[in-house]
Amino acid sequence: MEAGLELKALCKSFARPAVDNLSLTIPAGELYALLGPNGAGKTTTLRMVAGLLKPDKGTIRIFGIDAVAESLAAKRVVAWLPDEPMIYDKLTPLEYLEFVAGLWAVGRGAAMAKAEELLRWLDLWAHRDERCEGFSRGMKQKTALAGALIHDPRLMILDEPLSGLDAAMARQVKDLLVRRVKDGGTVILTTHILDVAERLAERIGIIHHGKLLAEGTLEQLRGRSGLAGSSLEDVFLELTAGDDA
Amino acid sequence: MIRPAPGSHLWLLLHELKLFFRSSKKAGKVVMLILAGVLVLLAATAGIPLALAMRKAAFAPVPPLVLSIDLGAAVLFTLMLSQALVMTTQSFYERGDLDLLLSSPLSPARLLMVRCLGIAVSVAGIYLIMATPVLVPVAFLDHWQILGGYGVIAALGLAATACGLLLAALLFKLVGPRRTKTVGQLLAAFIGASIFLLSQIPNLFRDRLRPEIKPAVHWLKVQTADGILGPHSAAAWPVRAMLGEAMPFAAVLGCAVLFYAGVVFIVGARFADDAAAATGADAPRARARSRPLRGFQGGLYSVLIRKEWRLLRRDPALLAQVLLRVLYLLPLTAALLENAQHGKHLAIAGGVGAITVIASMIAGNLAWITISAEDAPDLLASAPISRESVRRAKLGAVLLPVAALCSPVLLLLLFYPWAGFVAVLGIAAGSLSEALVQLWYEKPTPRKNFRRRGGISWAASLGGFVMDMGWGATAGVAAAGSLWAIAVAILPIGVLALLSMGADGDMIL
Numbered sequence: 001m002e003a004g005l006e007l008k009a010l011c012k013s014f015a016r017p018a019v020d021n022l023s024l025t026i027p028a029g030e031l032y033a034l035l036g037p038n039g040a041g042k043t044t045t046l047r048m049v050a051g052l053l054k055p056d057k058g059t060i061r062i063f064g065i066d067a068v069a070e071s072l073a074a075k076r077v078v079a080w081l082p083d084e085p086m087i088y089d090k091l092t093p094l095e096y097l098e099f100v101a102g103l104w105a106v107g108r109g110a111a112m113a114k115a116e117e118l119l120r121w122l123d124l125w126a127h128r129d130e131r132c133e134g135f136s137r138g139m140k141q142k143t144a145l146a147g148a149l150i151h152d153p154r155l156m157i158l159d160e161p162l163s164g165l166d167a168a169m170a171r172q173v174k175d176l177l178v179r180r181v182k183d184g185g186t187v188i189l190t191t192h193i194l195d196v197a198e199r200l201a202e203r204i205g206i207i208h209h210g211k212l213l214a215e216g217t218l219e220q221l222r223g224r225s226g227l228a229g230s231s232l233e234d235v236f237l238e239l240t241a242g243d244d245a
Numbered sequence: 246m247i248r249p250a251p252g253s254h255l256w257l258l259l260h261e262l263k264l265f266f267r268s269s270k271k272a273g274k275v276v277m278l279i280l281a282g283v284l285v286l287l288a289a290t291a292g293i294p295l296a297l298a299m300r301k302a303a304f305a306p307v308p309p310l311v312l313s314i315d316l317g318a319a320v321l322f323t324l325m326l327s328q329a330l331v332m333t334t335q336s337f338y339e340r341g342d343l344d345l346l347l348s349s350p351l352s353p354a355r356l357l358m359v360r361c362l363g364i365a366v367s368v369a370g371i372y373l374i375m376a377t378p379v380l381v382p383v384a385f386l387d388h389w390q391i392l393g394g395y396g397v398i399a400a401l402g403l404a405a406t407a408c409g410l411l412l413a414a415l416l417f418k419l420v421g422p423r424r425t426k427t428v429g430q431l432l433a434a435f436i437g438a439s440i441f442l443l444s445q446i447p448n449l450f451r452d453r454l455r456p457e458i459k460p461a462v463h464w465l466k467v468q469t470a471d472g473i474l475g476p477h478s479a480a481a482w483p484v485r486a487m488l489g490e491a492m493p494f495a496a497v498l499g500c501a502v503l504f505y506a507g508v509v510f511i512v513g514a515r516f517a518d519d520a521a522a523a524t525g526a527d528a529p530r531a532r533a534r535s536r537p538l539r540g541f542q543g544g545l546y547s548v549l550i551r552k553e554w555r556l557l558r559r560d561p562a563l564l565a566q567v568l569l570r571v572l573y574l575l576p577l578t579a580a581l582l583e584n585a586q587h588g589k590h591l592a593i594a595g596g597v598g599a600i601t602v603i604a605s606m607i608a609g610n611l612a613w614i615t616i617s618a619e620d621a622p623d624l625l626a627s628a629p630i631s632r633e634s635v636r637r638a639k640l641g642a643v644l645l646p647v648a649a650l651c652s653p654v655l656l657l658l659l660f661y662p663w664a665g666f667v668a669v670l671g672i673a674a675g676s677l678s679e680a681l682v683q684l685w686y687e688k689p690t691p692r693k694n695f696r697r698r699g700g701i702s703w704a705a706s707l708g709g710f711v712m713d714m715g716w717g718a719t720a721g722v723a724a725a726g727s728l729w730a731i732a733v734a735i736l737p738i739g740v741l742a743l744l745s746m747g748a749d750g751d752m753i754l
Contacts, residue, residue, distance in 0.1 A: 050627045072258070075629035086621040089692070090559040092550070098541040103628035108541045117540070123473025147624070 002063065004028040004155050004186030005049065010058035014209075018044040019055075020210035026203075028063065028154075031177060031187045033201035037240055039193065041210035042190040043082075045160060046157050049188070050080035061157055073125065076104065079153035083160035085144035089133035093143045094122050096132065097150055104151035122172075137164035145173065158189040162196060174200055198232040206239050207238040252351055256357040265363065279707075280374075286376035296382035304388060306476040306484040314484045315474075320440050322401050325391025327437030329409030332364045334429035337413065337422070337516075337523040345606050361406050361509060369402025391490025396489050400501035407501075407508040414512045414519065422523045428492045430565035438572040443577040480651070487683040539653055545630060549638035550645075553615050557642075560692060563618065567610045571650060574603045578653050585660040593661060597668045598721025604651050605675025605713040612643045612683035622689040638682050647676045662723040671720025678712050685745065706745045 020042045021146040026032045036042045047053045049060055052070045052125040060067040060074075067074035080086075087096055094115060101111035119125045122142040127135070132143055141164045148156065157178070162170045177187050177200060193198055197204055198218060205215040214224050218235075220229050225238045249255035336343075337356075346356050374396055383391045412432065416425040435442075474480050485493035542548060557564060581596030616639050619625070625635050651672050658665030686705040715737030723730035 050623075072629045072631065075627060078627070080623065080627040082623060086554060086624040088552070090556050095552075095555065099548050099552045100624070100628075101541060102543060102545055103625070103630055105543075105545065105629075108543045111543075112541045138731045160648055243337050 002028045002065075003061065004030065004063060005032075006059075006061040007045070008059045008061075009057045010045065010048065010054060011132055012041075012044055012048060013056055017049070017210050020077050022058070022207070022210065022212055023071060024205055024212060024215060026186055026188060028186050028209065029181055029184050030202050031181045031189070031200055033197035033204045034188060034190050035197055035205060035236060036190075036207040037183065040161065040207045041089065042097050042207055043159055045209075046159050046188070048082075050078060050157050051186070052074050052080070057078070076151075077154040079148035079151070081144060081148045081156065081158045081161055083163045084237070087132050087140055087143050092129050093119060094128040094204055096143060098107075100147040101150050106151050110166070113147070113151075114150050118149055118160040122146055138166055138169060140154055143163055154185060155225060156185065156187045156189075158187065160191055161189055162193060171181065194232045194236060206236060213239050247715060251620055254355060254751060257351070257355065257631065258362065263361055263365050274282065276552055281565075284374070284378050287375075288382060292378040292380075292382040295379060296386040296388075299383060300386050303391070304488050306481045306488065308474045308476070310475045311476070311478075313479045313486050314487065315480055318401060318483050319358060319371060320513075321398070322405055323373070323436050323439050324401055326408050327433045328368045329364055330368065330412055330429055330433040331409075331438065331541045333406065333409040334413040334416070336360055336427060338518050343539045347520060349465070352513075353520075354510060356508045357513045357516045358506075359412055362416065362503075364409070365402045365406040365505070368405055369398055369705050372398050372402075374476035377651075388586040391487065393489040393494050394487045396494055396498050397483055399572070400486075400498045403501040403505040407505040410512055411508050414515065417519050417523075417593075422519070429563055434569040434572065437569055442576060445580060447585075462547050476601070487675035516665070545634060546641065548640045549635065550642045551640060553642035554646075556618075556692070557614060560614075567607055570603055570610065572598065572606045574607065574650065576640070578651075582656055582660075584651070585657055585664070593664050594725035595658075595720050597657075597664055597671065598653060598717040598725035600651070600668060601671035601675050601720040602713050603716030604672040605645060605679050605716055606750075607648045607650065608676030609679035609683065609709050609713070611646060612640075612680040614645050616680075616683045616687045618692045619689040620691050636684055640684065643680050643683075652740055663726070667720050667723045670674060671723070673714055674737070675713055675716035675720075678716065678737060680707055681711070681741070682709050682744050693734070704747070705744060708740050712740045715740065 004023050007025075008023050010019055010022040011017065016216075021145055022041070022045060024032075034042050035044065048055050049062070049068060051074060056066065061078055062074045065074045065077070069224075071180075088099075091099065093204070097115040097118070098111070101108075101115070106225065108115070116125070119128055122145065124139065124142055127139070132140055135143065142163065158177075161173060161177075164204075165173060166171065174196065181187055189201075199233075203215065204219055204221060206213045206221070214221055216224070221232070221235050221239070222230060225235045227234050229237055230238075249259065347353060355660065373395060376398060380391055380394050385739075413429055416428055416432075420428050482493040482497055486497040542551065577596060577599050581593065581600060584592040584596060616636075618650075626632075654668045654672065655665065657668055683706050715733065719730050719734040719737065722733050
């Protein structure tokens, strides 16, 4: 099966190594959760995949495209959604989507239709002509989500995608991610809400001090930690505590 | 060590000072050294020669001195008031620790008193420092009384802050919290430029004012002899305070303190309510007008440029900083065209130089806002577009409005083709140089953190200023028809080349 995302021996250091020889492969059509304690290197990894940071060493392939050498080609099929919404307070949601569609060179007619569909689905249609500056954090996050989806990305990279969303909206987003994966899209996300990873992800990677500690389905992780029948929370704490020791 | 009672005025003042000094440390040693160098240079070239020249002179509040000091004080006051209005208005909106302080059992009036004292120090501080290279040498050489000048500047700072606060509170009442921030910024821009605008009236309406000039000069002569500008008039009090006379000094400073305390007392009673009302000022109206749907505009450059213009248009606080310079540009352009009609060669050359400087400064400010104020740098970085495309579009977003603003200069081509050509070339060179420096030294910062210019390094800011002056001088000399313009042009070109060496890796040109 074609790999949606393939990282090989990825390294990135700031004052100290943030990502250390990280390798992982996510087949197309999979939802992968990358978990780890604060400062483990999750966001740095995702920012390198999104083309926002250059790796010191290693390779990143997105649907076979070398994301370092051909960054623009790779970015065309990627959407990056960080926990802090990347929006302009002084633009309205419709203007924001027009701008993002322009960046990804989405045709005008298609972009307009998609924008309407997304804004209606995200309950933002009534607010389409209001500036984002007065929006709640959840509404801003929804606007950013619409922006991430307007070019129909093949790989979605989400850093804490549910932060700031109310329960109903969080459910909507989770359903959307599942639907995209069913339609052949690939999703990699980080989250501190382990229940989300447990329910949504087909495979889970646990990263600590920039290294991949363990990877696999929940069952495989349970086996690795020797905690059969335990929750992901117990498995996660066991694996990361063991590494600290 | 002073340990004031918690919650007292002094305790709160020390807290504010601690925060101020901790945030000022970022300025760094280099900036302090540059500032010290400028002060020493001013003392050596102006202060000490002046002190030596005046050593044996007796200072007296003669009418010409009264007139010049009063005019100087008026200019200083408008500049301080402009700054104070922006800062006091902002004090209602900037949350920072305001919510914490207002939720404590401290009286809002006390909080406002201390906060505005900080504003007064900040608006008067720079002038107190800049006066030092003149006041201290003169004081050392037999005229210690001149130190009264510090008191006059401090009084002006207090009065300007009180006026700024009063205006901000009035705006709050008259136009409401949603519009106060915008109207305050625009008003501040007009106040800052008011003296210059007034000074341009004779230039613009020379013919119509000519019959009025003679009686006005006669009236002024009478007044300077023994009228409202006489040594015993109220107008002479600032000068007498500056010269260290105890009673006028106490009166000037005392009036300012009383005025300040009175305004803070009046506004302080409403401060908590107004600050609370300002909290939701940015919230959307209950229901925004739904506009009829129109199609999306396509094209990378089109969406990038339109986005920049939309953001610029919708941020009056930042726009006001540009407007201040536009206020200088428009009357100068009108005066230049007026002089061109009357065939005044020297005035035309000076006008071309001045317009080049101001247009370059406007371009620099626009470039700073457009290039460095970026709320979503990660969005642009994660999009499938090259950094150069974004930069070129931003450059276009900067240069097109400057070209539109300066388009009246094209009329000069009708009267003096050479001067008009030089003006266009000078404006283009100055604007492009400023925009390039901003591109080379860009530091993306969210717009909400963009209250004051300070995004790029001090070296680049200083270099930009020298370039503006250099291009202005080049254009002025060239407009006068002198070949010396080629030599003068070496300065801005050299500075641009120097700055390009320190630029980051991806240069656009």
